[in-house]
Amino acid sequence: MMRMRQRVVFLLVAVVLVITAFQVGYFDKKWSLFQRETLQDVTAELRKLGRPILKVTSTQVVLDNDVDNEWLKITKSSETHSVEFEELISQSSDPNLRFFAGKSLPPWLSRTDIMRMNIMSQNKVLGLKPIPFRDKITRVVYDIGVSYPELNMSKINCDNQCAVAKTVNDTYEIFAFHLDRVLGVNRSLPMIARNRFPKLTDNPNITIHDGKVRPIVWFEPGLLHGGKYQGDQNSWDLSFDQYLRLLKARCWDELFTNIDPSICRVPYRLIEWTRMALFDFLLQNYDRLDRFCCGYHNVSEGERCFLEHYNTACDEDPDKLMLVHIFGTILNIDRLVFIDNAGNPGRNIEQLNYKLLAGIEMFPEHCIAIIRSGLLRRMLKRSLYVDKIYWDSTGEQQIDMLIETIEKRAVKLLEFIKKENITTVPDY
Numbered sequence: 001m002m003r004m005r006q007r008v009v010f011l012l013v014a015v016v017l018v019i020t021a022f023q024v025g026y027f028d029k030k031w032s033l034f035q036r037e038t039l040q041d042v043t044a045e046l047r048k049l050g051r052p053i054l055k056v057t058s059t060q061v062v063l064d065n066d067v068d069n070e071w072l073k074i075t076k077s078s079e080t081h082s083v084e085f086e087e088l089i090s091q092s093s094d095p096n097l098r099f100f101a102g103k104s105l106p107p108w109l110s111r112t113d114i115m116r117m118n119i120m121s122q123n124k125v126l127g128l129k130p131i132p133f134r135d136k137i138t139r140v141v142y143d144i145g146v147s148y149p150e151l152n153m154s155k156i157n158c159d160n161q162c163a164v165a166k167t168v169n170d171t172y173e174i175f176a177f178h179l180d181r182v183l184g185v186n187r188s189l190p191m192i193a194r195n196r197f198p199k200l201t202d203n204p205n206i207t208i209h210d211g212k213v214r215p216i217v218w219f220e221p222g223l224l225h226g227g228k229y230q231g232d233q234n235s236w237d238l239s240f241d242q243y244l245r246l247l248k249a250r251c252w253d254e255l256f257t258n259i260d261p262s263i264c265r266v267p268y269r270l271i272e273w274t275r276m277a278l279f280d281f282l283l284q285n286y287d288r289l290d291r292f293c294c295g296y297h298n299v300s301e302g303e304r305c306f307l308e309h310y311n312t313a314c315d316e317d318p319d320k321l322m323l324v325h326i327f328g329t330i331l332n333i334d335r336l337v338f339i340d341n342a343g344n345p346g347r348n349i350e351q352l353n354y355k356l357l358a359g360i361e362m363f364p365e366h367c368i369a370i371i372r373s374g375l376l377r378r379m380l381k382r383s384l385y386v387d388k389i390y391w392d393s394t395g396e397q398q399i400d401m402l403i404e405t406i407e408k409r410a411v412k413l414l415e416f417i418k419k420e421n422i423t424t425v426p427d428y
Helices: 002-023 026-049 067-075 083-092 111-122 172-183 240-248 270-283 310-315 365-372 376-384 388-394 396-420
Strands: 053-056 061-063 125-131 134-142 162-165 191-194 214-218 362-364 423-425
Touching: 067 365, 067 376, 083 111, 111 134, 111 191, 111 214, 172 191, 172 214, 172 270, 172 365, 172 376, 172 396, 191 388, 240 270, 270 362, 270 396, 362 365, 365 376, 365 396, 365 423, 376 396, 388 396
Parallel strands: 362 423
Antiparallel strands: 053 061, 125 134, 134 162, 162 214, 191 214
8 A cells, every 4th residue: 555655746846847847848958958959860861962952940951942943933944954864964974073963853954064064074085285385274084975086185086075164263253154144145165163184185274173163164166266366265256346236236136137337346145245244244254245444444453454554555546446356156156155254253243344334225034133132142152062172162151142242243234234225135
C-alpha cells in the first residue's frame, strides 16, 4: 500500500513539474534550440549541394526555386531546355559549373552557352597559342574529340574548340557576361573562371600557369576585322558623330525603309545599338562608344582613358572621335558582338557617363521589364552561382556589392528613360 502511495505521489509531482515546464516555456526553448541547430545543419547541407536559398526564417529554409519561372514570365520566353539535354548536362558537367543549383538549368543560358562553358571548364587543353600584339592574353585550344595526325597549333582553325585566357584584372567581364544573359541582351561571348592550366610551353609571354583565377572567354573565329582605325579592334570604321547620325536616321529599323547609304554605313539593326547603350551604361564601359571618356567631363576615377590622356582629344572634331570594339560576325552580319566588356564597378553613382545613352530613343522591352521586376539581384546571384571558381574567389559579399552597384545604375537608367520619354519596343 505504501509503495502504491509513493508511486501516486511521484506521478503527481512529475505532472506538476511537466505543467510548470510548459508554463515557463522550458520545452519551447529546448525545441527552439533543437530546431535552430537543425535549420543551421539543413542550411549548410543545402548550400553544400548548391541549392539557392532565398531566406532562412526561425522555422524554415525557403529555397529560391521560382526565379527561373519568373524570368520566363517576364521575358515571355518559351525556350526551355529539354529533359534529354538536362540529363546529358547533369551527367557530364564539371563540378566547377553548378548549373543545377535551381530546379533546372538557368533558362537565360542557351544550350550553346552551356556546352561552351562545359568545354572551357573541363575539356583537356591541347595547346596554348600566343596572340600577336597581345602579350597579356593567350589562346587556349581544347580537345573536342577530333584526332590530329600531327598536332600543329598554327594550323588549327579554332572552329568550335578555342577560347582566350584574359588577365587576372579582367574577371569583372565574367560578371558582365551573366548580366548580359539575365537581361536578355545576348550579345556577349560565353565566359567562365579558371585557375589551372597545364604547362605546355616555355614561352615567357604565356603566364597562365600561375594558379591565379582569370576569365576564359569563348573564341569566335567568325569575327569580322576591318577599317583603317584599329582594324584589329573593329569590324568597321565609325566615328561618334557618324554613330549619332545613323541613330537619328533610324538605320535598319523595321519601320523605316528609306535607307540612306551615306548615313547607314554599317549593317546592324537599330535595336542592336540600344542593347549596347543599355549594357554599357549599366557597366559604365566607356571603351566602345566613348573611348576618350568625354562623357565623364574630366572627372577621373582611375579609368585608363585618363591615365593615358585619351581625354585630351575631347575638344577635337567629333567626327575624329572613333568608336572601338564594334564587332559583327560573318554568320550574323546584322548583329553586334560585345567583347572586352570591362566596365568600372567603382564609378561614383553621381558621376556616370550619360554620353553612352546619347541618341537612344528606344530600349528592348524585355530588358527594361527585368530591371523593373525587382528580381535582378536574385537572378544575377542565381546565374553567378553557376561558376564556382568565380563565386568562391570573388566572395558572396563582394558579389552583393557588385549587384548593388548595377541596381543603383538601373535606377538612374529608369529615371533617364522617364525624363527623355524613351519608349520600349519588342525585340527579336
